[in-house]
Amino acid sequence: MPKHDTPLLDELEKGPWPSFVTDLKRQAATKPECWDILGQVELSYKDRITHWKHGGIVGVFGYGGGIVGRYSDVPKQFPGVAHFHTVRVNQPSGLYYSTENLRAICNLWQKYGSGMTNMHGSTGDMVLLGTTTPNLEPLFYDLTHELKQDLGGSGSNLRTPSCCLGKSRCEWSCFDTQALCHFLTNKYQDELHRPAFPYKFKFKMSGCPNDCVAALARSDFAVIGNWKDDIRIDQAAVKGYIKGEFPSNGGAHAGRDWGKFDIQKEVIDLCPTGCMWMEGDTLKIDNKECTRCMHCINVMPRALRPGKEQGATICVGAKAPILDGAQFATMIFPFVNVDAESEYEEVVEKIEKIWDWWMEVGKNRERVGETIQRVGLPTFLKVMEVEPIPQHVREPRSNPYVFWQSEEVEGGFERDIREFRKRHAQ
Amino acid sequence: MGYNPDKPMEDRITDLGPPHYEKFLPPVIKKNFGKWLYHEITQPGVLMHKSETGDECWTVRCGAARLISIDHIREICDIADKHCGGFVRWTTRNNVEFMVDAKAKVQPLIDDLKSRGNKFPIGATGASVSAIVHTQGWVHCHTPATDASGVVKAVMDELFDYFTSMTLPAQVRVALACCLNMCGAVHASDIAILGIHRKPPMIDHDAISGLCEIPLAISACPLGAISPAKATNSAGVEVKTVKVKNERCMFCGNCYTMCPAMPLADPEGDGIAILVGGKVSNRKSMPKFSKLVIPFLPNTPPRWPETVAAVKNILDTYAKDARKYERVGEWAERIGWEKFFEKTGIPFTIKSVDDYRLAYDTWRTTTQFKFTSHI
Numbered sequence: 131m132p133k134h135d136t137p138l139l140d141e142l143e144k145g146p147w148p149s150f151v152t153d154l155k156r157q158a159a160t161k162p163e164c165w166d167i168l169g170q171v172e173l174s175y176k177d178r179i180t181h182w183k184h185g186g187i188v189g190v191f192g193y194g195g196g197i198v199g200r201y202s203d204v205p206k207q208f209p210g211v212a213h214f215h216t217v218r219v220n221q222p223s224g225l226y227y228s229t230e231n232l233r234a235i236c237n238l239w240q241k242y243g244s245g246m247t248n249m250h251g252s253t254g255d256m257v258l259l260g261t262t263t264p265n266l267e268p269l270f271y272d273l274t275h276e277l278k279q280d281l282g283g284s285g286s287n288l289r290t291p292s293c294c295l296g297k298s299r300c301e302w303s304c305f306d307t308q309a310l311c312h313f314l315t316n317k318y319q320d321e322l323h324r325p326a327f328p329y330k331f332k333f334k335m336s337g338c339p340n341d342c343v344a345a346l347a348r349s350d351f352a353v354i355g356n357w358k359d360d361i362r363i364d365q366a367a368v369k370g371y372i373k374g375e376f377p378s379n380g381g382a383h384a385g386r387d388w389g390k391f392d393i394q395k396e397v398i399d400l401c402p403t404g405c406m407w408m409e410g411d412t413l414k415i416d417n418k419e420c421t422r423c424m425h426c427i428n429v430m431p432r433a434l435r436p437g438k439e440q441g442a443t444i445c446v447g448a449k450a451p452i453l454d455g456a457q458f459a460t461m462i463f464p465f466v467n468v469d470a471e472s473e474y475e476e477v478v479e480k481i482e483k484i485w486d487w488w489m490e491v492g493k494n495r496e497r498v499g500e501t502i503q504r505v506g507l508p509t510f511l512k513v514m515e516v517e518p519i520p521q522h523v524r525e526p527r528s529n530p531y532v533f534w535q536s537e538e539v540e541g542g543f544e545r546d547i548r549e550f551r552k553r554h555a556q
Numbered sequence: 557m558g559y560n561p562d563k564p565m566e567d568r569i570t571d572l573g574p575p576h577y578e579k580f581l582p583p584v585i586k587k588n589f590g591k592w593l594y595h596e597i598t599q600p601g602v603l604m605h606k607s608e609t610g611d612e613c614w615t616v617r618c619g620a621a622r623l624i625s626i627d628h629i630r631e632i633c634d635i636a637d638k639h640c641g642g643f644v645r646w647t648t649r650n651n652v653e654f655m656v657d658a659k660a661k662v663q664p665l666i667d668d669l670k671s672r673g674n675k676f677p678i679g680a681t682g683a684s685v686s687a688i689v690h691t692q693g694w695v696h697c698h699t700p701a702t703d704a705s706g707v708v709k710a711v712m713d714e715l716f717d718y719f720t721s722m723t724l725p726a727q728v729r730v731a732l733a734c735c736l737n738m739c740g741a742v743h744a745s746d747i748a749i750l751g752i753h754r755k756p757p758m759i760d761h762d763a764i765s766g767l768c769e770i771p772l773a774i775s776a777c778p779l780g781a782i783s784p785a786k787a788t789n790s791a792g793v794e795v796k797t798v799k800v801k802n803e804r805c806m807f808c809g810n811c812y813t814m815c816p817a818m819p820l821a822d823p824e825g826d827g828i829a830i831l832v833g834g835k836v837s838n839r840k841s842m843p844k845f846s847k848l849v850i851p852f853l854p855n856t857p858p859r860w861p862e863t864v865a866a867v868k869n870i871l872d873t874y875a876k877d878a879r880k881y882e883r884v885g886e887w888a889e890r891i892g893w894e895k896f897f898e899k900t901g902i903p904f905t906i907k908s909v910d911d912y913r914l915a916y917d918t919w920r921t922t923t924q925f926k927f928t929s930h931i
Contacts, residue, residue, distance in 0.1 A: 141858040142706055145713030148675050150621040150705045157625035164625075167695065174694035174703065175857040178823035182698040184816035191564055200696060216696065223577040225646040229633035231580065232644070236626035236633075245626045249646050252691065252739050259623070259696055271559035274569040294648070298577075298585050299605055299613060299655075301592040308577050319571035339838035343648050346843055347744040347836045379881075381597035382682025385722035388880045400881060402840055425840045425881070431594040450738035453778040453810055455913050456845050458744075 133158075134169030138176060154246065161245035166210030167260065170202060188215055188263050190270040194325040196281030197266060210244075213262040217243070217269065218255040218282035220315065220322075223308035224295040225250065234277050242269040253332065254292030255282035280319075286329050286495075288321040293335035294342040302427065303337025304355030304440035305468035311335050313474055314481075327485075328492035328501075338436065339424050345445075345459070350498045351481060352445040352459045353468070359437035360417040361426070367433035368393075368413045380431050397426050442468045444480060446510075447499025457499045460507065462514060464521055480514070487513045508533070582643040584613045584657035600722050601678035602662060614662050615655045618669060618676040619687045619712070619719060622650045623695060623705045628675070635676075639665040649686045649729075652676070679720035683727055685871070686719070688712060690732040691740040693751075699809055700734035701751030701826040702855050708732055710859040711749070714868050718875075725878035725887070728871065729835070736808050744834040746884040747867055748846040755825035756805040757818035761787045764797045768815035776814035779804045806912070828853045828863050832870055832896075833885030844885045849897070851907035866902075873900045898928040 142151045151168070158164035170181050186199025198216040205212035219235070235256065239245060244260030251257040261269065273279050282290035291314050294300070296307030314333055315322065321331075334345035337355040345352035370376050371391060377384055378391050393413070398406045405419035406426065413433075415426075427434045444466055445459030466476045484498060492501045502510045511518055520526075536543040560566055578586070588607035595605045603615040620628075632652055636644040639661060645653045654665055669676040680686040688711065691697065693704030711730070718724060733740035734751040742748035764770070774782045781804035787797045798818075800811075811818045830853070834846030849870075853862040870884070877899060878887035888896040897904045910918045 138858040142709050146674050146677065146716045147709055147712035148619060148621050148677065149709060150623040153621065153625045153628050157627050171695055178855045178857065179821050180694050180697060180700050182696065184698050192570055200698065214696065220574040222574050222580055226577055226580040227644055228580050229636050229642045229644065231575065232629055232633050236629050239626050247624055247626065247629065248622050249620070249624055249650065252689065252741060267561070267564060268559040274572055278572060279575055280572040297590040298581060299592065301594055312574065312577060316573040319573055323571060341836050341838065344741065344744065344836040348741045377596065379682065380595050382722060383880060384597065385600065385683065396880065400840060423838050423840055428839060450741050450743050452737050452808060456743040458843055
């Protein structure tokens, strides 16, 4: 495979940020198809438009997802990327790897693919970028037999679940996000590999309301760690912060002189519910007024910790704007137990109830959040057999157009117009 | 041994799921799982997590392109083998984290990383700009309106000092999606760089009946702009096809996703929109969507100077004006969006006034506003 001149891409070898162009050129020494990647992208830079054909249905036997087909629209010029299919490999929870495992993945991709990857795709998978149709089955064979690993999801499937690193290295995680993510991914392998849904469905788990995996913005079913009791306070450490012994926000603002730490200005006055105050040099929190936004905990990690009665809040129906506009997930279940002993019974039951309903009433290519919009939140709450609570809404409705049911109204809806006319002339 | 194409179903293994994460945890992580007490950023890019056992986990965070080669991953493995006992992790923003169990092991690791040219920039902690999460763009996608990796490289070169320092009022999350499908879910980012189309689809009457289910193409349009039609193809044959009411098109590209005979990408039509002020965290204020402030910037490879300058301007203005702990969206809401436009010098156009669904939510229905240069 010949080299191509890439004067435009070469401009992206300059500057301090790591260059994917330099990286591609390095890889081309052992994977010459990387020259054709560079060549085709250079052509796109010249033409200012993509040179990939629309779609392409490829996969491995028995699976309806995990591989995304891709073909060049200029294959004669760049035969090395004539086929350029993507393989999604299900990532381990929390994105930790042993180098042994990573090297095995690299060797697999040296043998069967372009040598280029995404670490990671937006949903969370390891993305192996660029291979041919004949290579797919041998690659899958080696992946499952030698590496004992599997593909992730694509299409109208359960998409590969993902989570934050949880309790493995974070003091705020209110449940073991990695364990739940691993459990659900394994429990729902069939849903992940074989499309049976109206559209994609995503699980994401964040350990606390900081929501580092953006579960609330990106997942159909967001499990976000939360707690019910009082924020744990170490008053000695509070005094330490006031005296300036510890940096605010774990040192996050150390690059600039923001002046001396001021607990009143930086913590108490910024609390959205105004539920904190000082009594002498003791910090007080009216915990029943707290909405657990995490600001005070973020600012003083040595002094404050989430409470001990921990679980998760489940929000349903987030999606990006296509088509009816972006949606955040709506809070449906304020506090559930995330309990490995019971095999996450409380979580699983909710997932399956949503799926049963959505698979029946969801339209083709309708995310569950759009289905909820279409039928209304009251209907969804009824389907989920959830008693409505004020926490389900930011504010009550401001229009009076309630869908009263016949059985709710004395005498029902059936009336006799003739009887009515006897008393009321037209 | 190995795959036998004559018997593809022989010895087939399926539904294995991912490998168990526990076997990939470094010993210090495994030992202190669930026992962490607090953390501290000791210098940009270096985190220390303290356990109730007294153990410490020291993490050095490095930026990476999302598009990386197996040679680069092998180099990451070499570093992890040498310093970190053979373990490494990635963050959700494409950063690479090298973890060691003692402070003394940090500096040798940093020295090693720094000796490798610009491949491992250290940063992305605290009040910084972390790596840009992004999509595929011209390197792999079939529906993009711009490139991804190249725009990200050009922007990060310009924002590099914000990556390696902690001088901003709060963390700033920049994201790029190369079309409105938003695989990158940029709709809740402090600064979102979004590829957009501006020309309605063309219709390939020669190909449509072979490639598309016409009813699906029609129902793909959220605004009902596509309707059934008849047309003569280039062989002179009348075929069933569709027509598009161009004045109704909002350029979402959903028709092309459903019907390959309706391409809409175009060198002049396509470009970048900038949206700002979104956030995901529940900290202080509730999560917010990003808002459209610059409706269009042209695609100008290889380094997209207009986009780079626009992002830098917003960030510099925010850095100067916002209060400690204030995210971009919280700053804009405190000063008012009219002040945001005034301070950044971004011209306000009618394209920032919503006329899509739920638009009314964004219109101002109060006498409270500020007198800025706009009035």
